[in-house]
Amino acid sequence: AQKVTQAQTEISVVEKEDVTLDCVYETRDTTYYLFWYKQPPSGELVFLIRRNSFDEQNEISGRYSWNFQKSTSSFNFTITASQVVDSAVYFCALSESVSGSSNTGKLIFGQGTTLQVKP
């Protein structure tokens, strides 16, 4: 069965610190997508990144970077020089294989990591 584990329930940092949010996943699919979403206090889910299982290149977008390690089934998210506006719940998610006979495309979420950035 597919599973996403975000072992860090809550993280608190001081502004300008770097912080890494961990994500470990389990799947038997050979083709899948990994996602990170941000959920601010208002509740909506803000899409941050999607990574195809075949693409292990790390990605950087401004202060955000992602480290995909297929060998350890991890997809960690780092925020550099954190800011108060980064305070939110962050979710890592795994989609079912979208190839072959599977057509459900279910998105399985981790339990989320609450990040608090203090001024």
Added chain:
Amino acid sequence: SQTIHQWPATLVQPVGSPLSLECTVEGTSNPNLYWYRQAAGRGLQLLFYSVGIGQISSEVPQNLSASRPQDRQFILSSKKLLLSDSGFYLCAWSDRRSYTFGSGTRLTVV
């Protein structure tokens, strides 16, 4: 462009009352549709998904049901709400590569 509408934004309902939450998608056809629930301080749990009109799959046994009467309409219902049904409900659609979420309904059962 594709958009997803979900309403109402907030809802307070007494125990034992019925529920109907609606979600509609625009700008796409034959999307996969999903209902998720987030209990207070918890993660997102998949409740139902649909790959086509009239096709509903339930992920967890519960007091809720879902229906898809039209290609781009997904409805979450209950005949009698329980206190444990309180939570934040999110509708989503997918083209099997990307996912778009609605703004959510915060349901409080009192």
